[in-house]
Amino acid sequence: MNATASHNAAPPPAGPTYWLEQALAAESPGGCPPVTGTVRADVCIVGGGYTGLWTALELKRASPDLEIVVTEAQSCGLGASGRNGGWMTSWYDELDRLVERFGLEQGLWLADESSAAIDRIETFVGEHEIDCQLRRRGSLWISTTPGQDEVIEGPLNACRELDRGAFVERLGSSEVERRTGSRISRGGVLIRDSAAVQPALLARGLRRVALRQGIRIFEGSPMLQLVRSAPAAVLTPAGRIEADQVVLATNAWAARIRELRNAIFVVGTQIVLTEPIPERLAHLDWREGLLLGDARLFVHYAQVTPDGRIAFGRGGGAIGPFGRVVPKHFIDPRTAATVAADFREWFPELRDVRLTHAWGGPVDRAPGHLPFVGSLGEHGNVHYGIGYSGNGVGPSALVGRILASRTLGLDDAYGRCALVSGPPGHLPPEPxxxxxxxxxxxxxxxxxxxxxxxxxxxxxxxxxxxxxxxxxxxxxxxxxx
Ligand SMILES: Cc1cc2nc3c(=O)[nH]c(=O)nc-3n(C[C@H](O)[C@H](O)[C@H](O)COP(=O)(O)OP(=O)(O)OC[C@H]3O[C@@H](n4cnc5c(N)ncnc54)[C@H](O)[C@@H]3O)c2cc1C
Structure with a gap:
């Protein structure tokens, strides 16, 4: 067996998340302290991923005098926000279903707002000098089977019919091959408003800006208990936060909240990463930040990093029984090996390339595959935004704005939009x-x-x-x- 073949046979080493390694190495050490004693705030946000941080930043923008605290179980960005595939996409790829579900006006509003959220993120990271490798080159959404042809056809036609044709362009299989080097597609759609991002650098950058703006962040402070009173209280191992309003931004972990138990389903997704191969990708558009993914139910998603590594992921990983986030969501060598095999199938000419990392994370899959926002507790002062279903990098900025409107009691388009009616459906009971x-x-x-x-x-x-x-x-x- 030659060296190349042995690389092939070797499963990717499971463990550290490349994005987080890179982001944390760029920072000076030192986390935020945990909660001790009693802390008083106007708003307490539980969870320091994109949703929690965008909500905090939106609240601060709208009402600079608010006392806002974020309490995070580990450190900000160590959940899905620091581990994802870095696909920052709008909902134009769902436009037909959005219109069917919410009607023409709301369907279009949601799709346009999801795209505007990417514009806002791009502006925000520019203004605040968050170097998160954001490259806005679009996403290539390809079909690899006849069944997937139909999946991409619907939104493509809806975009054309509803005057959003400028956001989409049909590409044939040879064009996909020219841009990405993969011969696996039957053709696809270029969605122009998408951006690739280094997700952990974005999450840690939001944390940095939040701290700079006077938002208090407590880390190593998991919410152990939520007291649904007015004001509400969030109890952590060494303290208590009392706040007029609470926002739960705990993603898949929210499945353990009593009222949300059957609202989302926890499932893993895994990513493998190659060694840097910039010279082998140099002739491809893909190298410049174009995203690549397919229309499977257990979707494949990929991007090329600025140093020429391919990050290649697939959905449909380990199930979180009884709504639990389990270690297998983060490290799952068996699933990672199958994702690695898929990668070899997509790029047979890269079969000699070594895979250096494999990691995963939990996804909060919701009926309808869109996030939803709602409030719980008899005082209506505990709000939540969950259910991204594996598409939250861009949409979390929109959900942050919706949560901020709701928390402030604003009667605006965000606070009234179609996503604020709580869970759109419930899952069957366990087991x-x-x-x-x-x-x-x-x-x-x-x-x-x-x-x-x-x-x-x-x-x-x-x-x-x-x-x-x-x-x-x-x-x-x-x-x-
Ligand atoms: C491997 C992977 C790949 C993905 N790829 C993409 C992609 O390419 N594009 C895309 O759009 N989406 C993708 N997603 C989904 C996307 O990452 C999420 O939708 C998004 O990050 C959600 O942000 P969040 O802040 O709601 O959740 P998170 O980032 O998970 O934040 C929740 C936070 O809550 C904290 N927490 C949990 N329980 C408690 C508690 N009791 N007390 C205090 N804090 C608590 C957690 O530690 C965590 O930091 C992917 C997800 C994964 C896991």
């Missing part, structure tokens, strides 16, 4: 949910692999794919007179 999901996941995985090799899905495969989005509609609220 049915986890057991059913495990079966559905393995059938869908097999079905999508077979489709990749030209085998059309049978009835069980087709049914399982539909079941991925299964939820129980919320009970109709009694109409108030």
């Amino acid at each position: 049915l949910c986890s057991a059913g999901a495990a079966i559905v996941r393995s059938v869908v995985q097999r079905t999508e692999e077979r489709e990749q090799h030209g085998i059309a899905p049978g009835p069980v495969g087709r049914l399982s794919k539909r079941l991925v989005g299964f939820s129980i509609p919320p009970l109709r609220r009694r109409r108030l007179p």
Whole structure:
């Protein structure tokens, strides 16, 4: 066996997250202290990822005198925000479904606002000198099977019909190959407003700006208990935060909150990273920050880093039973090995390239695959924004704005938008949910692999794919007179 072949056989080393290693190495050491004693604030935000930090920054912008604290279990950005694939995308790739679900006006508003959120992030990181390697070259959303052709066709047509055609461009398979070097596609759509980003540098940059603006951040301070009183109280191991309003921005971890237990499903996603190969990618557009992904249910997503590494991920990883985030969400060598195999299939000519990192994280999958915002507690002073379903890098800036409007009680387009009605559906109770999901996941995985090799899905495969989005509609609220 030659050296090249042994690289192939070796599974990627599971463990450290490249993005976080890079971001933390660029900082001077020292975290924010934990909460001790009793802390008083106007607003307490639980969770220091993008959602929590954008909400804090939006609140500060709207109301500079507010006393805002963020309490984070570990350190800001160590959750999904510092580990993701760095795909910053809008919802133009969902436009048909948005219009179907929310009507023309709201559907278009949400899609346009998700795109405007990327504009805002780009401006914000420029103004605040957050060097997060943001490159706005668009995303290439490709089809690799006949079934995926239909998936990309709907939003493409909706964009054209609804005067959003400037955001999308159809590309043939040879054009995709010219830009990315991959021969796997049947063609695809270039979505122009997307940006690639180094996610952990963005999260840590937001933390830095928040601190500079006087937002108090406590780290190593998990919320152990939420007292749903007015004011509300957040209890941590060594202290207590009392606040008029609380915002829960805990992503997949929110599945452990009593009222949100059946609102989201926790599932892992894994990424593998190559060694730097800039010279082998030099002739491809992809090298400049174009994103690449497919239209599978268990989606593949990839980007090239500025130093010429390929980060290649896939959804549909380990299930979090009973709404738990488990160690396997972060380190899952078995799933990572299958993601590595997919990478070799997409780029056979890079089979000699070494994989240096593999990591993952938890995703808060929601019925309808869009985030939702709501309030809980009899005083309505505890708000939450969750359910990104693996697409939160750009949308979290929009959700942060919605949460800020809601927290401030503003009657504006954000506070009134279609995402503020809480969970759009509920999952079946446990243990049915986890057991059913495990079966559905393995059938869908097999079905999508077979489709990749030209085998059309049978009835069980087709049914399982539909079941991925299964939820129980919320009970109709009694109409108030
Ligand atoms: C591997 C991976 C790849 C992804 N790829 C993409 C992508 O390419 N594009 C995209 O758009 N989206 C992607 N996503 C999804 C995206 O990362 C998330 O939607 C987004 O980061 C959500 O931000 P957040 O702040 O809500 O969550 P998080 O960043 O997870 O923040 C939640 C925070 O809450 C903290 N917390 C939890 N419990 C408590 C508690 N009790 N008390 C205090 N703090 C608590 C956690 O420590 C964490 O820091 C990916 C996700 C993963 C895991």
